[in-house]
Amino acid sequence: MSQPPPLTPASVVWLRREGGVAHFPGLARPRCIRCARYSEAQRDELWRLLSSAEAGRAAGREEAQGADRRRFCLSVEDAGGASLWSLTVTEEALPEGLLEWWRRADDEAKNEGDP
Numbered sequence: 001m002s003q004p005p006p007l008t009p010a011s012v013v014w015l016r017r018e019g020g021v022a023h024f025p026g027l028a029r030p031r032c033i034r035c036a037r038y039s040e041a042q043r044d045e046l047w048r049l050l051s052s053a054e055a056g057r058a059a060g061r062e063e064a065q066g067a068d069r070r071r072f073c074l075s076v077e078d079a080g081g082a083s084l085w086s087l088t089v090t091e092e093a094l095p096e097g098l099l100e101w102w103r104r105a106d107d108e109a110k111n112e113g114d115p
Contacts, residue, residue: 002085004050007043009036010079013050015102017091019070031105049097050074050085056093072098 007013013033035043053074072094075086 002046004076004085004087007035007042007047007076010036011043012077012079012081013046014073014075014077015098015105016069016073016075016079017070017102018073029106031102033101033105038109045097046101049075049095050087051099052095053089053093053098054087056095057087057089072102074098077098 005011013035014030015033016030033046035046038046052059070091071088072091073086073088076084078084
C-alpha cells in the first residue's frame with residue numbers, strides 16, 4: 001500500500017472520472033484541486049480521503065469490473081507537474097467525501113473559467 005504524499009500549498013490533486021457506457025464530456029473532464037487555495041485543515045481532510053481510497057482498494061473493497069463501471073483516477077503532482085502518487089478506484093469504492101471534492105472542483109472551475 002502506497003500512501004499519498006503530504007499535501008502542501010504547492011501540491012495539485014487531479015480527479016478524473018472514466019468509464020461507463022455513455023460518455024459525457026462534462027463528467028470526463030479532469031478536475032484540478034490546487035492546494036494553495038485551501039487551508040491546512042482542508043488539505044489534511046483531502047489527504048485523509050485520498051489515503052482512505054488507497055486503503056479501501058488495498059482491502060479489496062473494489063467491485064467487479066464491467067463495461068458500464070466508472071472509475072476514478074486520482075493523482076497528486078508537485079508544483080512543477082511531476083507525478084508524486086496515483087491511484088485508480090471504482091466509483092463504488094471512492095469515499096463519498098472525495099466525490100464531494102470532485103463536485104466542488106467542477107463548480108470552482110466554472111466560476112473561475114479554469115480549463
